[in-house]
Amino acid sequence: MVSKNANGLPKLPLRLSPLQIIGLRAPSQGDWSRLRALQYSDLHRASILRLAAHGMAAILVTTLYAGTLPAWILGGWLVMVAASLFHMSRVDRTFADIAKRTMSHQEFNRQAIAVGLCGVPWVIALLFFPGQGTTAEHFGLWTLASMLIAGAGASTNAAPISTVVFDLVVGVAGAASFVVSGDYLFAIASIAFLLAIVSAAVESARTHLSAKIAEAGVAEKDEVVSLLLREFEEKESDWLWQVDNNRRLRSVSPRFAYALGREPSEVEGERFIRLIAGDSFDTGDISRTLNDLAERLKRRESFSNLMVQANVAGQRRWWELSGTPMRDDSGSYIGFRGVGSDVTEQRDRDDKIAYLARYDTLTGLPNRLMLTEALGEALRYSEQWKTRCAFLMIDLDRFKSVNDSLGHQVGDRLLAKVSERLSGVTSENTRCGRLGGDEFAVVIRDASDRGFVDDIARGIIEQLSQPYIVDNHTLYIGASVGSAIGPRDGNSVETLMRNADLALYRAKDEGGGMHFNYVPSLHADAEERRTLELSLRNAIGKEELELNFQPVVNARTEEVVSFEALLRWNSSEHGFVSPGKFIPLAEDTRLIVPIGTWVLQEACRTAVRWPDDIKVAVNVSGEQLLERDFTANVVKALADSGLPAHRLEVEVTESVFLRDGRLANQTLEEILALGCSIALDDFGTGYSSLGYLRDLRFSTIKVDRSFVQGASCDSQESLAIIRAVVAMASSLEMTTTAEGVETAEQAAMIRELGCTKIQGFYFGRPMTTADAHVLVTKRRAA
Structure with a gap:
């Protein structure tokens, strides 16, 4: 051919x-x-x-x-x-x-x-x-x-x-x-x-x-030759170089001399390697790339696009060299000739791109890609030497509230300080990095010592829980840690990371600030959560949700003044599911928004059949309140049921103000404008900011059951808190509701402390719609 x-x-x-x-x-x-x-x-x-x-x-x-x-x-x-x-x-x-x-x-x-x-x-x-x-x-x-x-x-x-x-x-x-x-x-x-x-x-x-x-x-x-020569002449960064059979420079071009920062006459006859090695030649600390170049010259073999680290006038430069051996008419070796180019800027650019691909720009820690590679290497090390490795996932507790209340800039600075503390964990055996958001991770190559992982996890929680000073703010956050041991808990990167995530979820679910190791039962918990979520998505359509109502009575007359609507779920697949289990699930998956809309509508339809002076209180989560159409949903529920607005009380907790305080205030102001009342639930257990009480006209402050139980046991702190809340509410013309009253003695104590309303098992447990209707009917008949 x-x-x-x-x-x-x-x-x-x-x-x-x-x-x-x-x-x-x-x-x-x-x-x-x-x-x-x-x-x-x-x-x-x-x-x-x-x-x-x-x-x-x-x-x-x-x-x-x-x-x-x-x-x-x-x-x-x-x-x-x-x-x-x-x-x-x-x-x-x-x-x-x-x-x-x-x-x-x-x-x-x-x-x-x-x-x-x-x-x-x-x-x-x-x-x-x-x-x-x-x-x-x-x-x-x-x-x-x-x-x-x-x-x-x-x-x-x-x-x-x-x-x-x-x-x-x-x-x-x-x-x-x-x-x-x-x-x-x-x-x-x-x-x-x-x-x-x-x-x-x-x-x-x-x-x-x-x-x-x-x-x-x-x-x-x-x-073609003319084109290459023209291109060579136009590119000022390129030069020609030539050495004799003793590797000394000959016929030094002006551009090559300029690249060396010298005159051609100054470098003519100088040893090539010594000249570009600079001061490192005398110390013997020659880079690997220069050794590679010297070996190729010694072996008299052609090379192309060889990257060499040069030392020019005390500065590190990167050169890209190509060369080929020269021979005379008789075939004898007489030296090398080639071309070179200074590619320092390009190399720095490439290094920066490589750095950005493997390191987190905010914290400077290794990113998810690098952690994944490190975990893969740790698994291979464990398999080779029959040891164990570990993967720890770290999630910051209460970081979201800092981000929401003080802004993302403060949050970013806080993350930078967190990374500084986590850097102390890094060693030859451990590598720490950021997975994204407020999630970090640690890869332990050799975790054969059973107590080593626990010690690392406790040290991380302790270090990250210390106070931070950011922009004159003293901030307190914590950390939760989930760990998985390889290859016991997984022989692949994906499996090990997933199992550590399950352990972290368990630590967060238990309240945070603790470390959990992965156990196989967590898979069952995760599967249960998955199936529970799937069933919850269909609960409204299957009519599995229902409302119970717990009475709230006047502390003096013990007359029923309102009912709090409480959501219950009787699943056809899972049976009765505790609100403590499915309410957090609904909030995590945002199912709380459609479910909350249903609760609001159903509560209004039920309350309209009660006497005109009895209100209904509906708990509203932060996910619901921050929806743009929440006020419209309230209006629709009132209009469809015919319930007067003054008979609907919306209960919120302080946490709704931490995500978007401006939007939360705006929405609650719109609800107040409709004629509804607003109650502040669980006051004293969270952030207890008096600014909320100043900015918004709450009708009721609810005292958490933990203070009622503490006061009944003669806890002076609980008694002082209840008295302070009652006095503050009275001065602001607000009513107070004590939750969790279970005995006559507790009811008498609450009356003596000055609370205006009481809620608890002593006056009635959560009851069905029919029982609530019978209760108010009998009370009024009597």
Whole structure:
């Protein structure tokens, strides 16, 4: 198979059949049009010579037959010759620019036809003139025709089809003329002469075409070299370098000297490696890349795009070098020559990109990708040495409230301080990084010591729970840790990370600030949570949710003044599910929003059947309150049920103000504008900010059951808190509701402390809608 150059043309040696050279068949490789263009590029230069030869031969024929043929015949024949030659010259001139373009089949055919037309007058002369003259004149005519045949073979090798067409047309006519005159020997000789001329013309055309292709190849290489040299000259950061067989610099170019920060004369003859190594050469602290370069020079092997760390004027630079050994005419090694380029900026850019791909930009700790790679390496280490590794997932407790209350900028600075403390965990055996958000992780390569993981986890919790000073704010957060041991708890990165996440979820579920190891039962818990979530999504449609109502009574008269609506779920798949289990699940999955809307509507429909002076209280989560259409849902629930707005009390906790205090205040103001009342639930157990009470007109403050239980056990702190809440509520013209009252003694104590309303088992447990209706009906009847 013939290889091709960049132009698609066959490279030498050119193996083409005669038909392919003539142009009657396309080459097996390469482009026919481009090949013909190279072949015909010199055709127009031989046009004048062909015209002169044909003209002179035509004049000689006229002279030869002047006394034999009538003048009008010779004159007409001359006109025919002149017309054919004129047409051929016009066609030839169209090929003057053929070297700059390709040739079409139409042009090829037109030129062949023009040559054929030039042969027609000679065919007429050879077939008809001999019969009018003598044998000598016949041989004279054939002599002139054979000269034109030979001349065509010699002068039109640029267009072999011209030779073939003209020689065959005229030659066959000449042979036929001898057959007619009975000179068979001369007819055979003419045919032999014709074949020899055509064969020689084809070989001459082969040589001409080969020369043209070689010339085109050289021109193309010259163009490529010129382009590379021009590009080299334009790129000021590139240079040429050359060393002798002792690796000393020779013929130092100005650009290379400039890259070294020296003059060419200063570095001429200096040792190459010593020069670019700088001060590190004397100390012996040569970089690995320079050692690699020295070895390649020593082995006298070519190299390309070798990255080398150079020390230029005390600065670290990165050079990209290519080089090849030089040899003299006898083949002896005389040194190296090559090119170089300063790629420091590009290398720094690449290093920065690589850093960003593997490190967290905020904290500077390894990111998820790098931690994943480290855990994979730890698992391979454990398998090789039959040890154990560990993966710890860390989640910050109460970080979200800091982010929501003080803003993301403070949150980011806090994360940076957290990362500083976690960096103390890093060692040869451990690697700490950030997974994203407020989640971090630690990879322990060798965790064979069973207590090591617990010690690391306790140390992390203790360190991260210490106070932080950020922008003059004293912040308190904590940490929860979940861990999984490999390969015991998983022999793959994905499995180990998932199991550590399950352990972390358990730690968070238990209140945070603790460490949990993975146990197989967590999978069952996770599966239960998954199936519970799936069932909860369908609970409303299956009518599995229902409301219970717990009475709230006047502390003095013990008359029912309101009911708190409490959600219950009796699942067809899971049975009765505790609110403590499914309410947090609903909040985590945002199912609390549609469920809360249903509770609001159902509570209003139930309360409208009670006496007009009894209210209904509905607990609203932060997820619900921060929905843009929450106020519209309240309006719809009141309108659909017909319940007056003053009979609906919305209960919220302080946590709703931590996520988006502005939006929470705006929404509650809109609810107050409707005529509804607002109760602040669990006051004293959370953040207990008096700013909430100042900014919003709450109707009721609810005292948490933990303070009621503490007060009943003579806890002075609980008693003081209840008295303070009652006094504050009284001064702000708010009522107070004590939760969790279970005995007569507790009820009496609450009355004495001044609470205005009481809620608890002593006055009634949560009851069904029917029981609540019966209760208020009997109380009013009595």
